[in-house]
Amino acid sequence: MNAKPAVTPDGYCANTQPVPGTTKQVNGHALGPKFLKMHGRRYADCPCGRRPSLTDRGRLRRHKPPEK
Template sequence: MSEKPAITPGGYCANTTPVPGTTEQVNGHALGGKFFKMHGRRYADCPCSRRPSLTDRGKLRRHKPPEE
């Protein structure tokens, strides 16, 4: 397995590039009104083992790595 990405002084993951082939779009509309905010949102895996959403440019949003 690849090594974990660096962590910024604020505790956030420094990686913004998603793992290739892990991007998928969530259709939250089918889940009902409570989950409508997920509709059309794209998610991808990060090497730090989180699954944050993607920005419009295809980069990972700022996220904190899981605590071990």
């Protein structure tokens, strides 16, 4: 298993680097009109097990790791 990323004192995952090769872009056009506002958003896996969205600079958004 991969090592789990550190967690900040307030409970958020300290990792901001997406797992390489896991980035996916949402295709809102394929999902229907309700999803158009999500269109173009990118998501990637974090080693902690979450799948947060990415910032414009390709960093993982702040997220909490899954409960054990």
